[in-house]
Amino acid sequence: MLRSPWARLAAPLAFVALLLGGDLAGGTSIRIGGLMIAVPALCAVFLGPRQVLFVTVVTFGCVIIAAEDNHQFDSANFPVVIGTVVLIGVGAVTAASIRARRERQLAQARWVATVAQQVLLRPLPARLGTLSLASLYMAAEEEAAIGGDLYAATVLDSGEPRLMIGDVQGKGLGAVEVAGFLMTGFRRAARRRVKLADLPDYLDRRLREDLLDLAETAPPAPEGVRAAPRSGPRLLEGFVTAVVVDVDDGGRRLRVANCGHPPPLLLHGGTVRRLVPEVPALPLGLGDIGEERHDVDTYALDPGDVLLLYTDGVTEARDPDGAFYPLADRLGAWSADPPEALLRHLREDLLLHAAGSLGDDVAMVAVQRPA
Missing domain, CATH: 3.60.40.10 (PPM-type phosphatase domain)
Structure with a gap:
């Protein structure tokens, strides 16, 4: 289990890089760059909002690189792909913010309860x-x-x-x-x-x-x-x-x-x-x-x-x-x-x-x- 904040951030970035490498190596016949879109959403479960935003920006750049390599800039589907990345990224950052706020509230409640018990x-x-x-x-x-x-x-x-x-x-x-x-x-x-x-x-x-x-x-x-x-x-x-x-x-x-x-x-x-x-x-x-x-x-x-x-x-x-x-x-x-x-x-x-x-x-x- 990854306990270090840097390790938790490095894991999704490495996964995005791996997907990009597979997409570039496969040429136009194999397109797996679309899987990169799911990475920011998954990061919202265990990363903070700023880290999720950073992963989203990196993912956005990797999607652009993959699209250029696959000659998709002129395709009708490209704006949909970009819009999907932005939408999922915003949702992931929002979800991470809500989760972090609730974790802080829970930690505060547990701290108050623990202090009350220690007083008793x-x-x-x-x-x-x-x-x-x-x-x-x-x-x-x-x-x-x-x-x-x-x-x-x-x-x-x-x-x-x-x-x-x-x-x-x-x-x-x-x-x-x-x-x-x-x-x-x-x-x-x-x-x-x-x-x-x-x-x-x-x-x-x-x-x-x-x-x-x-x-x-x-x-x-x-x-x-x-x-x-x-x-x-x-x-x-x-x-x-x-x-x-x-x-x-x-x-x-x-x-x-x-x-x-x-x-x-x-x-x-x-x-x-x-x-x-x-x-x-x-x-x-x-x-x-x-x-x-x-x-x-x-x-x-x-x-x-x-x-x-x-x-x-x-x-x-x-x-x-x-x-x-x-x-x-x-x-x-x-x-x-x-x-x-x-x-x-x-x-x-x-x-x-x-x-x-x-x-x-x-x-x-x-x-x-x-x-």
Whole structure:
């Protein structure tokens, strides 16, 4: 694939020169100069307007040379050929200008969305209470809208750390906005001293209220314009998978509330344990489906143990053969590493597995109790 701007420009010019050479070599019996007319139109797909204009001018000159060699100046068809070159050239330059403008608009929108997400996902502190902490966010490498992966951490009035990781349904600015709602609710719940057992229901209700307010206040789309995915009734169908963890009893115990999210992994003495909830629960935002019960599971956290929270962008990353990333199997090799080194190794190994191209955003948080 031609990445250099000069290489992309040289390719169509070389093709025009090749067609001209074939036309001149074939004499009057073989006329392929007419194929040159299609080159500017094809260039509009990958070249800028100025480059397309340059290719059009070169093509025009080559058509003149071919016509002179074939003694076509006096033919009735020659003005049609010249008019066709000019018409296609003008259309190609116009199309390239429109494409370039839309690419700039898309790049600007992606930049704004990325900045908004980075504001929400500031790196977590290296220590939270007695715990060592590290966080990681990786945007998808493919040409896709940003996702709604999120993480947050706080210290309760009791001095105990509380962590959350989540994944919003969908992508784009709407997902970032929903992530902001959930993180605001998470911090508000800590200030209001909401207990972990009550937190999923609290977050679910707050999230549905925020989504309803947003849907009701969103302006209608103009006639003939498709409604933006961040507004309207579709928002009410959204949900967020999440895991919230309290580390209490002086850092010796984990209390986990899982709302439809991939189970956390606990590294203990070189082994990896999946903390699967005893009672599965619906994701946040779906509480109106029916009365939902959110249980809290309790696990021991021994000195040196590491808890890994992650989004499904990790486990659903595929290698070139389509195999998913075996997170639990790979994690044991770095169980003795501190959180920051652990996430660094995971990042390198994940990118190696996916050949450098992630299909979805990735968020991870590693927590360690000091040995």
